[in-house]
Amino acid sequence: MTERYDNQYIFSVPNSLFDFERLQEIALRNLDDVQEGLAFHQRRTETEPYLLELRERYPFLSPLYNISTAPAGYVVPIHFESNRNCAINVPVSYMEDSFTSFYEPLEPINSEFIPFKVYHEVKTKVKKVFSYTMTHPVLINNTLPHDVVGGPLKDRTILSWSISPKFRFEEIKEILKDAIRQ
Numbered sequence: 001m002t003e004r005y006d007n008q009y010i011f012s013v014p015n016s017l018f019d020f021e022r023l024q025e026i027a028l029r030n031l032d033d034v035q036e037g038l039a040f041h042q043r044r045t046e047t048e049p050y051l052l053e054l055r056e057r058y059p060f061l062s063p064l065y066n067i068s069t070a071p072a073g074y075v076v077p078i079h080f081e082s083n084r085n086c087a088i089n090v091p092v093s094y095m096e097d098s099f100t101s102f103y104e105p106l107e108p109i110n111s112e113f114i115p116f117k118v119y120h121e122v123k124t125k126v127k128k129v130f131s132y133t134m135t136h137p138v139l140i141n142n143t144l145p146h147d148v149v150g151g152p153l154k155d156r157t158i159l160s161w162s163i164s165p166k167f168r169f170e171e172i173k174e175i176l177k178d179a180i181r182q
């Protein structure tokens, strides 16, 4: 059985809240559908009835979602995000050799904003505090320094659905836990 997580970095989201197979199918179907007026990885939820249904149930979900494919072995450097506090990430293909890790700064944090990537690259000395392989969907805290090392064999695809920046990671975690209990 896969390990479930509930800490300050990620929260494993159970299948009872979202039909993740359906989300994977939507991601694969829209993989190459670059949409006018959006960045290459962004997609509108409007054209997918199931995504609209989910946004009605969970109004904190963004009107746009992301499908990101990274080439084999691709490394996303240590960064944190400022346009969102958290997101629901769904594995779509080739997760098995990839690692997402979180870091704690060892000195006051120094970072450089990379506009094209919409993230702040961390330049400070850090130590690794948590690492996981995304074998199942998670709520991820995007405000803490993290990186991604992709597996060497194939492209890696994820669906990442941002949560309104009005909400913090811990708040959404509680909302999801309440929804599980209902």
Ligand SMILES: [Fe+2]
Binding pocket: 079, 081, 142, 146
């Ligand atoms: Fe990130």
